[in-house]
Amino acid sequence: MMPTPTQLAALDAADPLAHARARFRLPPGVIYLDGNSLGPLPAALPERLAQTVAGEWGDGLIRSWNDAGWIDLPVTLGAAIAPLVGAEPAAVVACDSVSLNLFKLASAALALRPGRRTILMEASDFPTDAYVMQGLARLAGVTLKRVPRAELVTALDADVALLLLSHAHYVTAEVHDMAAMSAAAHAVGALTLWDLSHSAGALVVQLDADGIDFAVGCGYKFLNGGPGAPAFAYLARRHWETALPALTGWMGHAAPFDFAADFAPAAGARRLLTGTPPILAMRALEAGVATFADIDIAQAEAKSRQLVALFAAGAATLPGVTVDAPPQGRHGAHVIIRHPEARRVMTALIARGVIGDMRPPDAMRFGFPALTTRFADVGTALAALQAVLDSGEWQEERFAPRGMVS
Known part of the structure; x- marks a missing residue:
């Protein structure tokens, strides 16, 4: 009608x-x-970005890494995103892209489940998620298994290290029961990684309450962070001391400005950071996330x-x-x-x-x-x-x- x-x-x-x-x-x-x-x-974004360019960069120059809080933006912005996905503030960092965050978290999951040789996905999920997992599977010597939605639960077995799913499907708009699917994965000893690209800012998500292990999300869709905006990554508290991605960088170091020869992971989700954060893009995403104030x-x-x-x-x-x-x-x-x-x-x-x-x-x-x-x-x-x-x-x-x- x-x-x-x-x-x-x-x-x-x-x-x-x-x-x-x-x-x-x-x-x-x-x-x-x-x-x-x-x-x-x-x-509010044009004025905020102009202030960042003219004031923080133009006048503050390198001092703004401290004076304007640039160095902590991945963490402070992650904390602002956290309530939108039902996570405690320190469990989320804003960084990199969805693809890079998928690689980092999936590689950490494989390391946490040695001896298991399978990554399980839904066959029709967004193709780039599969592309990233195909590359990781080649590097790690594991198998990527893709099955129809109806067969996911039965495909969970003792060889599955990681179940990777999109919460909301990019075509059908179908939404998984996140808690139920995660429980099914945990029942066979597998970990879970959720892509929230079509969920964050649009759907109620409860990462902590639903027992999720890892999640990634997009900054430029419903979060309104601008074209190519940084993504975000979630690391459940129970993995803060043990999860270590295969891709590490100095911003994820426990003491980045000690310039130590070997990597020592920072505490919590901060260990997921890699390179220098893109400050202009971070400020734009910050303005996008602010549109959800009191929503x-x-x-x-x-x-x-x-x-x-x-x-x-x-x-x-x-x-x-x-x-x-x-x-x-x-x-x-x-x-x-x-x-x-x-x-x-x-x-x-x-x-x-x-x-x-x-x-x-x-x-x-x-x-x-x-x-x-x-x-x-x-x-x-x-x-x-x-x-x-x-x-x-x-x-x-x-x-x-x-x-x-x-």
Whole structure:
């Protein structure tokens, strides 16, 4: 059923998170439904970054490593991210990329489970996670085993050292029961590593309470840290003294400025740090994380779920498309709409000011971050999609595929 403007206006009027939209700078005339790939610009970020450049760097110069707290940014920023993922502050550090953090934590897991020769993953998880594990498997002489979601639990056996899963699937939006899957892994002696790239800032996550061993997350999606923003890594307290990644660096040293010849790991999650932190990118991520001040993540998850349901129901009434029905119960903050010419249709839709993304061959993905998306945006996006489909304008030469896939 297509939602009515009256219905959507009433939902916006009652939205307890409506005030959060003012924390972002969104271009006029644009409905942005791709925050699950790149979060929008926090309104406070340009001034904060200018202050970092002109004041901290320009005036403070090298003194700002201490005076402006640059040297501790991975830790202080990690502590700010921690409440968003249900972790104690010292268990999270902001650093590197998701891929590098996956490598570091997975290698630490293998070292903690000597004699076990298998890393277990879901077959359809985000490909780069598998690419990283394939490289690690070659180096460590272990096997990467990838099975369908329904076979994960039965595939857990005494040879599995690590279970690596995405909490929210990047296509289907299916959400694993994190506590149950971790318990199943622990029951056979395996460790768990969770990719929170489509969860942090969108879904309620309880890393400490659910008994998670390790986790990584993305800074540039729902956390709004800017293109290529630093990622974050989580190390459960019980592993603080024993987990040692294969990739180590001076910022993870117990005394980095002693310049000792041999590596001695810092206490806690700080041992996961490697090289010098990228301060400008860290400041940008800091501004993105600050947009969650006083935000109830449970309310954010509930709002995104409602936005997805309204959009999916409306899209299902349109000609020429099929909708991947959102999973029952919990699911991520995006939905997939399919069309044989998805790239052309999405290009035409973007030309009308509605921005989503597409994945070959036929998927159009629309994200609904709770802090920036209004219920009225659902109606505007559906109207634009209907106009594109009804007019057939997507067939015009100007919408022929060119360049990279957005």
